[in-house]
Amino acid sequence: MPRWSGRGAAVTILCLSQLAAACTASGPRSSATRSDPTASAGPTKVVSETQAAGRTQGPSGSPASLEPPVATLVAEGGDPATGQLGSFTWNGGGSDSPWLPGTPLAVGSGERLTVALADDVGVSDWEARRVPAGVTDGIGAVRLGGGRAPVTFAAPGPGAWSVQVTVRFAGGLGSAVYYWRLAVR
């Protein structure tokens, strides 16, 4: 994070830590929470067979949870936006989705964007790509950045973009794809 230095960087990191903690405790409800199988039709059967498959329920992103951690995208000085969870593998299971439209977020062109994961889940490596908003087949995707942690990249040029961030979690925990719909001014 070459543009972050001194007190500003420390404050930002602290904010991200607090944000992650807030997400875990009582922050934005994730898709993980909303898709809790115990809240779905046929809960008894679903839970028993899930447990039979060696999976248990827990907070999103915890080792026992059914879904990976919530990811938030933070622009410098802006409000964080929880990513829309797409395909993932996690805790002995997984789900497959299309390229999703993503959670709306307005940012400035070239602005530094940082993705933070809840629950202190580590990042092995990541990659961010974008297509014009409305495109759902991924064809012609343009890479915005990638590599080892931290997950940070510059916002694309002005326009409306669907940004896909693929994160592979440290320790072989799995991977997840998150989406944001950026309105770049």
Added chain:
Amino acid sequence: MTPIRHPRRSGRTARWLASGAAVAIALSVTVVGALAHGPDPALSGGPFGQNQDLRFRWRSGSEPPTAIKTAITSAAAASNAGRASKAATFTYDASGSSPVGYGIGATCGVNGLACFTRSVPTGFTLWLREQGHVFDWGTMKWCQMYTTPPNGCYDAQMIALDELGHVEGLGHHVNLGDDSDYVDAIVQTYARAKPVTGWNMHAYGRCDVATLQILYDMPSWTARYSTCLDLATSLTLVADPAAVPAYGTTTLTATLKVVDSDAYGRLGGDPIAGRVVTLQRRTTGSTTWVSMGAMAAGPTAGTYVLAQQLSSDTEFRAVFHASTAEGLRGSTSPTVAVSVYRCIPAPSQNGSSAIPCI
């Protein structure tokens, strides 16, 4: 990361299973480091048993409609036919232990078309969303539910095969940045709908197969390695005998194997049979190799033999040329020297250092 030894032959299965999670990490690291094209990453939890038959049934109360059942059983058949490895097989069995469901109870998160769980070595679960399910991003349309599938529908057979690939232990393929290699894997980070390229793949892609081979090993020593692999090979050569009388014959035996590397999982050390290994020779002191032709299959897997008659000291080497049809690198054996000794009739031996003729 601590290096891990991976067993290759029977009798070492337990150690292989114990190291399964580490294998996944190793594969993961190998793949993600490049952030580009390569075998699918492996999931944690390890592989199922080699050729283990996983029997599935329809989940009671959540049975798919007939068209979707057909798509799922076709996907199972495609997995079995296209695994090109000793990966687990899938068989429908009304009393099977692995439930496959469809509809409202699906535990696929809010955006998932389909989902799975895997529990090695017991079995798996699999779910497909119901036709008409309303997501934030649109309405679920399975192509199989139409006489004339509309654009925007998802192919249930492909999606089911994607899930079965996960059950085998495949993680999402790491595509090139522009997704130009999308069809190299069916286990993708996002699903494509009709009519976008790759929307109706009904067989594993070569990079899915690559990881199945790494996790489960080859179905035979003559089977072809996925072109998504790039495996180093080792070639050794032995001459027997290593010294012959003039115009005597020596037999050259080459042994071709996959290099015994931890990164190659079960493939490390595999004998490679049924390929073309060429024998080359030159007179000792010469720099020009002359091809003597292809070596014949030897007595054991991965060995190749060819007999040669010699009139002077000769050097040999074996050469395996890589083929674009599979993911093996070529290799050349170290040079083997065979000496030719002079012999003289027995009555003249006195005072001679030559070897008596037999």
